[in-house]
Amino acid sequence: MHFKEAATYNNQTDLQEYTETVTAYIKKCIDDVTVTKTITTRANQKPWMTAEVRRLLKIRDEAFRSGGKAALKTARANQSHGIKKAKHQYAQKINNNFSDSKDTRSLWQAIQTITDYKPLPQASDDDTSLPDALNHFYSRFETQNNTPAQKLHTSPNDQVLCLSAADIRKTLSRINLRKAAGPDNIPGRVLRECAAQLTDVLTDIFNTSLSQAVVPTCLKSTSIIPVPKKSPVSCLNDYRPIALTPIMMKCFERLVMHHIKSSLPNTLDPFQFAYRPNRSTDDAISSALHLALTHLEQKDSYVRMLFIDFSSAFNTIIPQQLIHKQNLLGLNTSLCHWILDFLTGRPQSVRVGRNTRTTWTTNVTSLNKKGQQCLHFLRRLKRASLPPPILTTFYRGTIESVLTSCITVWYGNCTDSEHSRIVIGAPLPSILDIFLARCSSKASSIVKDPTHPSHNLFQLLPSGRRYRSIKARSVRFLNSFFPQAVRVLNSNLPAPL
Template sequence: MVVLQAYQADLLKDLDKGQGPSPDEVAELRRTTDLALRATKQAATAMGRSMAAMVVTERHLWVNLADLGKKEKGFLLDAPVSPSELFGTSIETVIEKFREAKARSAAFKTFIPQWTSFVPFLEMFGPGTLGHTRIMYLIDTSERGADDLPDQLLERGHAEQPLIKVTKPVCKEIQVWPEGSSEALQDCFDTTDWSMFKQAATYNNTTDLQEYAETVTAYINKCTEDVTVVKTITVRANQKPWMTGEVYRLLKARNVAFRAGDEASLKTARANLSRGIREAKRQYSRGISHRFKDSRDTRSLWRGIQTITDYKPPPQTCDSTISLLNELNTFFARFEVQNTSTAQKTPPPPGASVRRSLSRINARKAPGPDNIPGRVLRDCAVELTDVFTDIFNISLNQAVVPTCFKATTIIPVPKKSTPSCFNDYHPVALTPILMKCFERLVMQRIKTVLPPSLDPFQFAYQPNRSTDDAISTALHSALTHLDKKDSYVRMLFIDFSSAFNTIIPQQLTQKLVQLGLNTSLCNWLLDFLTGRPQVVRVGSNTSSTIILNTGAPQGCVLSPLLFTLLTHNCTPSHSSNLFVKFADDTTVVGLISKRDETDYRSEVSRLAAWYRDNNLSLNVEKTKEIIVDFRRAHTQHAPLTINGASVERVSSTKFLGVHITEDLSWTNNTTALAKKSQQRLYFLRKPRRARAPAPIMYTFYRGTIESILTSCITVWFGACNVSCQKTLQRIVRAAERIIGVPLPSLQDIYSTRLTRNRLTLHSS
């Protein structure tokens, strides 16, 4: 038995994309290739019946053995080498069997077990990875060792630039709602005596809210399982969207006929499969066309456009090993600190109506850890109003939130194709949909207590305010100050590390009491933010549970409002400084005159101390500073330091999606917008090839291209030079030619939005 070892010749590994080998490299390549081919020929002759393995190597690793005389993957030979010269008669026998497959299926099928048995041979190059393989050799190591081949040209193992990722099929469980299932649930909940759940959880005239909520949610889940059907489906990365169950059945019948060796049955099965595929494609095409007919159904409309353009495909999945999930769970909870302060709880007033909140639930939202679908809560809002109103009122009265309502499931989504650290995973938090409804009711109650002008320079989560207003406020203050003599501006763009996750609930509730919120509601918020179970889940694997008592979960409705209330008293102490806040994005504008930076530097030091006292982690490495100085006599500006570290001074940075430069020009911003918009013109051309209606293409243009070109347009378009405006307008004209209908110019959009903003300011 001949022992074979696989090697990879990778001469071009150090070359950039698109470069070819140099003449010296080609000469060395020829010598190495000839040597390897001679060794391969000897190994092939000795293999005899196992010659089918060479066919597998050729088929899976893109080595064109029949046409090595041409330039193939960067390889050249002095003369063409035919399969017969390389392998003798064995390879010809296999090729002949391939050619005669239709005539002699029964004889050909005897080669299939040999052909498939050598597929695992490729696993030594890395499972699921096929790369820029220059050529693969099977060397007879029993007579010729690896030392006979040049070391600099041979590497064992993975190809260095993977091109194809082979993804394993993923099994998923989906919940199917048969016809009439919603009506059956409504009848079930309408006839349910909900008071028995409360009676069972009441001990000594005190209701155990935890038991009450858990039994009600478990009962709802049980009823939902009774009227729905759970199916297990297999999702493959290369699965065509038109594949149906009927096509799979015909494909299976074709394979059975092939294995049986019945030529007549095989011919019939192939014909049936071809007809089934054509019909499946026609049905799929009709389904997409139907989505374009009703422009009011935006969800179906967008799904049809996304299918044609492949715009924003679903993100890749994360590795589901339990050890990785536990490490990620610990990493996401790294800001946890010990909280020891307590507050006295007092009975709160009754809660508000729940029916309206339940009826507005988005049925397509992913369920949280309680597994109650949004469709159940929305369709059965009338039947479930009384029991959930009772649970919410008891929760407010006792200032206790059931643990099952506070649970959070984190779904890690990789930010990169190959994550290298925990920061390369984006945590997506899933919380119970029912709790989101409750949070909205509480949020309405909080807003009624707060003064309307609580934080005039907080532009997030406020009515009639946007990023345009935040940027305009910062730039207007800077430009107004620069008109003065001997003045310049320093703008500090502060970055936090997971700002929401570092909130101390006890400090937050103390500030809420100062704002006028009653003690019972503050205690309810304290219980809501503490004792929160958190797990990380990927597929069917789940990490161990961690209990959190710090931070506000980002998947909750109340978290943004609570963060703004925490930072409402973070205001400048000097009139020459300005804090512009948009959620956790804070910008310090220092208006400096006569080179006196004392107020600015002391303000930054005081701000850093405030963040430290409130447990907000300031990321100095990502914090940037821009100095706008138009004076003729330029001076060297001393660097700014925060917590002993110097802040990087940059000439340009991104501020709320807009590129700001130290000369306050808009060339960088225009270039970035033009580049991003031109890339999306590619997706706009796909619907035209599919002959999509012009109104549909216009809708897609507005959502993907116009939204980019007009982002914060009221801030920068009027200050752009003519060249920048023409650059962006050319993209609009290119989209006009693609769609075939006139589009509004950027100047018209700019004027319209200015008028709308003026009317909004006047009405407010």
């Protein structure tokens, strides 16, 4: 705790100095132990080429220059054996990328290797005025906000959130190593591998931040990487901002978010699907469709639906109004003040290059097109004579996931011709089997969740074994998700003894 003592004056800890000193020391340690290694890769270099193969090639060349026939014969035999072994190990490495259909990153990496696919490099924009223009564009809502950030009246009984060292260490040990570092340039690997050594000091920093309701500026600074949404770019809104914040702060945010979500009251709108457990886009679409189709069961009725998409919705939030609403939800005042400080006074910089109708035909057609695009890679794998298990894994991880997106919502009202368009014809589970399995799983999760807005649609009959069927006048409503889900649950009941 020498860093804290150096940043403490008159029994008051300067959190900004404390945090900057710790992060600077971490970066110093990284520089002290990091070894820089330069590896030269040539365009014609084989991917299976290893250091052992290079050693055998040198031995062969030396034997050739020495003129000994026996030594040259032995060197060539060892070289041939070494190359076969290296090729086998490389093939096994590629095969291992197809071991898990859920790991789509490894699947596509293997596909790029097999097909020798190399994405075209993005042309860097050398316009030095672009970063400043984007920076003003992304902060345009801040300049329009004239509401001053004022803290609420603090209650004497207010309890400050205190994070445990065990939770912080668990969060550090779960850091995704592929996440890019923020402006502090501290990689996630350092935080995860040194979680045991960093837990105590980070616990003290985080709890000091919560007690003072202050977030150090170095932790909430942001580097924005603009990524073009389309090509060519015609306006600033065609850039998608990718915000890079310190990974240390992401861990802090995750811990605070878990506390906030666990503290929310049960009086929240049941149709709030985002950021809630056991809720998904499937639930939102199914609930909206059920309300509309139920109303359309009445004669001479119609439904008007308004779809609203807020552009830059999070950036338009006024922090002062947000903390008032959070206080009404029951969050303690000190945490509201911490959130207010977290959302205000955030320095950011932009880095550019080196310069800082009622049918589902349209939906099925789109899914079919995406699936056909992925089939190209499946055919390339088949031409490479890969075994069937690898082809099956690739299909499940890339094509099947596309074809079955929100299948519980749209499958029931598809025509037979549309059903046949999304069947691959391989010895795999049919789309119908996948729909029934997903439908049963989704319905079971809703039945087990009394807070789900659609929970009351699954009512048991007096026998207590079967669910009451949902009456439907039209085939369209009969084939929608909830009536079908009730039928699926009733059909899966165990046979009576």
